[in-house]
Amino acid sequence: MYRRMRHVMIAGMVIAAGCSSSGDTSPSATEAPDASAAPDTGLEAAPEDSEVDVPDETVTTDVAEPVDDVDIVTDVEIALRRPDHHGFRSDNYTIGGDALIVVDDKSIDAAFSVDASPLDATLVDDGIYLVSGLPDGESTISLDGTDATVSVDNYPTTGPVFSGPHQEPLFCTFESFGLESAGDDNCSVETSVRWGYVGDDGAFVEAAEAPDADTLFIRLEEGTINRGIYQFAVAEPTGDDASIAPGKDVVYRFGGGCGTGHTQGANLGSSVLDEEALAAGYIVATSTFNTLQTHCNDVLSAETLMMVQEHIDETLGPIGLTIGRGGSGGAIQQYAIAQNYPGLLDALSVAAPFPDSASISGGVTDCGLLLNFWTTDAGATFDDAARTAIQGHGTEQFCSAWNTTFLSNVNPSAGCASAIPEEEIYDAASNPSGIRCTLQDSASNLFGVDDQGFGRRALDNVGIEYGRNALMAGLITVDQFLDLNEAIGGYDLDGAIGPDRTEADSALVEEVYAEGRVLRGDSAVADIPVIDIDPYSDLTFDIHDRFRSFTIRARITGDPTTPSENRVIWSRPGGGLVTTVTGEPDEEAPATEWTPTAIVDALAEWVSSGERPEGVADDCIIDGVRVFGDDALDPGSECSEAYPYFGDPRTAAGAPIENDIIKCATVPVDASTYGVEFSSDQAERLAAVFPNGVCDYTEPGVGQVELRGTWLTY
Secondary structure, rough: OEEEEOOOOOEEEEEEEOOOOOOOOOOOOOOOOOOOOOOOOOOOOOOOOOOOOOOOOOOOOOOOEEOEEOOOOOOEEEEEEHHHHOOOOOOOOOEEOOOEEEOOOOOOOOOOEEOEOOOOOEEEEOOEEEEEEEOOOOEEEEEOOOEEEEEEEEEEEOOOOOOOOOOOOOOOHHHHOOEEEEOOHHHOOOOEEEEEEEEEOOEEOOOOOOOOOOOOOOOEEEEEOEEEEEEEEEOOOOOHHHHHHHHOOOEEEEEEEOOEOOOOOOOEEEOOHHHHHHOOOOOEEEEHHOOOEEEEEEHHHHHHHHHHHHHHHHHHOOOOOOOEEOOOHHHHHHHHHHHHHOOOOOOOEEEEEOOOOOHHHHHHHHHHHHHHHHHHOHHHHHHHHHHHHHOOOOOOHOOOOHHHHHHHHHOOOOOOOOOOOOOEEEEEOOEOEEEEEOOHHHHHHHHHEEOOOOOOOEEEOOOOOOOHHHHHHOOOOOOHHHHHHHHHHHOOOOOOEEEOOOOOHHHHHHHHHHHOOOOOOOHHHHHHEEEEEEEEOOOOOOOOOOOHHHHHHHHHHHHOOOEOEEEEEEEOOOOOOHHHHHHOOOOOOOOOOOOHHHHHHHHHHHHHOOOOOOOOOOOOOOEEEEEEEOOOOOOOOOHHHHOOOOOOOOOHHOOOOOOOOOOOOOOOHHHHHHHHOHHHHHHHHHHHOOOOEEOOOOOOOOOOOOOOOOOOOO
């Protein structure tokens, strides 16, 4: 069971922190009221953007932060207490299982009740009682002999807590894990706990004991939480849960991709059988709902992470730090969780990073439009150099890679996972009410739906001057520039390319920014330690551009050449598409002293000490030698020369490297701004191509507002 609460001080008042659903057409996540006006208790007041969902009929008085891990102030008799492993850095939180109750009088013989029904209370520490037996839904916990009460919302293991209504239908995939059904409609399974070791083939071998002293003996648990299949492993030579020391740090694995939902999925590049990390004393955990290829929904991923963390807490005792690890879509999840649900992750190890899925979608879908244009008679006049310059990447192969991997996500009939039966899939003619496998339909809790019941889509290419930089560089003619922009077109809601440009609803775009779907540099991300591992693949058939690392840097510092205090970029020879999608290290790349677990160790030290460890700085590998330092990636440096970065179709059309504009502000088109001569006929044609103007990147994007808050619910 799960409760979403806030570490608040209760003085005879009832505070409820519950979930609220979005409407049919708008995600409208709940906003945080001002909770900064706490009485003078000697404690630090909560920040203004704290979120406390309080029923209208109640009044809150004491809202404050704990001091020295004590949740009690003088006039408080009972409070709900969050486990210590996140250091009370999140203003809102959920804990699962049973309620931890802190009582002012440490000698009291506690007798707790929920709405007059007695509960089982067990003393687990001085003044701390574990209260079990809470029903699902809202309850008021009271302490006999006092007036102290607290109201909580309790959630089932199947969720949801704050991500919004379950996506239906959900197709089960637990059989591929060898798990047995628990017999419900949520794809739940019987929890499996096995002891054993990792065999020579990398598979888990169940055994009563390790075959020899050199073999790591492992506890592996698998089950379902929030409908996803979770796994976590920990090494313990005795084979006894009671011998597992509490306080272990967690390496949480995030899988790559960006998929369209409706299945339990699989773990892409996120195995928990990481012997190096386990031998170093870490718990390694993941869930299929933390693989973005299963559901490209960062809120669902955050919720699942939170629920799995709490289950580990309850099973093995309080955990220490939680350090994320994952590449590509695994990086998107980590950045989004750090920004939007701060406190769940203490540090990030990201590989082949993208900042988010919302702001990169424009460049990805541009690739589909450009590849379509190249097949036309007008497109055939563009040579390879021109096409590469217009697409913006280091090689023309990049758009082909996007087309092969993820462009199908705009087509509701083509982007479905193999676990979804063909007869269930949407077809405009034969099955118009079927499952629509697009990113916006999969995440309709976040984006809402239109009057047809289709997911609202934040995709826009109005005003984009495709090939602007190529024209100004003399790589294409004025007529070619006009041909391209006349014919480029856009996508309809079924993913078909048509003559009209794609236009996003401005209100939806504003919601996307306000609710954190776009990574911001002025968010909590700027304060969390990050090691960004960049496998260089800019000149190959891949989708992972080096410029994404500098996009993130520019968002944080305002300049791609200025390092950020809490984030370093490590440049490595690339390992190919599969390697970068999964975030796994390339076995053929030159070895360095930094193994994945050494990176996690450095991040753990960084968090614990508050200081960046020695040797953790921007770097690159050149001929097997590590070149590092705070100036290693400066323009003109050895690393920058060895690992140049490029852009995408949006930056090639004049967008800044931050590349965070979904829908651009426009200004009237002016033929004199291109630095090349337009004839009067060409100028008239240009005005006809852009009747609503062209992008003005000196202005913020349409709807580009600040974050509404953190820990939003749907």
